[in-house]
Amino acid sequence: MPAGIFNGAISFGLVSVPITVLSATEDHSVRFRRIHTADNAPVRNRYWCEHEDREVTFGEIGRGYELPDGRVIPVTDEELRALPLPTARAIELIAFIPAAAVDLLRIGTGYYLQPQGAVAAKPYLVLRLALERASRVAVARYAWHGRERLGLLRARGDVIALHGLLWPDEIRDPSALVAPPVQLDEDEIDEAVALIDAMTLDDLTGPEFTDGYSEALHAVIEAKQEDRQPPQTPAPTARPGQPVDLMAALQESVSKARAARGETPGSDAPEAPSPKASSRTGGRRGTAPR
Secondary structure (H helix, E strand, O other), X not given: OOOOOEEEEEEEOOEEEEEEEEEOOOOOOOOOOXXXXXXXXXXXXXXXXXXXOEEOOHHHOOEEEEOOOOOEEEEOHHHHHOXXXXXXXXXXXXXXXXXXXXXXXXXXXXXXXXXXXXXXXXXXXXXXXXXXXXXXEEEEEEEEOOEEEEEEEEEEOOEEXXXXXXXXXXXXXXXXXXXXXXXXXXXXXXXXXXXXXXXXXXXXXXXXXXXXXHHHHHHHHHHHXXXXXXXXXXXXXXXXXXXXXXXXXXXXXXXXXXXXXXXXXXXXXXXXXXXXXXXXXXXXXXXXXX
8 A cells, every 4th residue: 555645634523533645546657758869868857947047956946826927926835734724634524415416527536545543443434334324425625735625535345535526617618519409210329228238347347448558568668678579550450431320330239249248149138129119109209419
């Protein structure tokens, strides 16, 4: 488990639970260094003072807020730590809501909250079990990295997880992206639902959910390290143009998805409604929702 990011407390009502925040995720991305392409030598970033026209060390660097007129107001670490916020060292719970009420676009990085010692064990367990029993998640405020943030607490197994939440005004309005109205057959929607059913899984485990890009990149790096020819990119599968018959494309997709799951045409998989059955009901048509 990684080192704690910061120590604080969960505050809800009159209850305070001392906790340590730890990262709940790992980044397995391949990291590159900047190099001089002529000789492969590393290229380093340098901190340069524009006023004194010289390089400065990291220890000489602080924070400053630039005003529209170009003036810079220095802000020290001590001033940030002394901000008059009740959330400066606390995760303050302000509401409880159903998990389904949270817009997934607003959910950010995940962390684990670890109780600090025996004094925190009981209220921590009470909060975790209460969240499970009530089928709710907690919405919280906390100050972190120079700003006050919104967060979401939820029970995850035997621990409480914290997710950063974007503020409402940080989500862009998608109204300009809505597709224009089109006419749809209900059969096409039903066939799309059948495709969703055929591709539904119980969880996110399996070979489909591996980072193929990082694996391929590691293979290239290993080959170059051993003076071998890097793996060749497989020839792309020929793709037909835009299908004219949407229903035929959906039905073919359903068949392939069921075949991939080992289902046969005579299996217990639910069959998609046939066009004939729909025609007997009048072939309902509708306009795509905006």
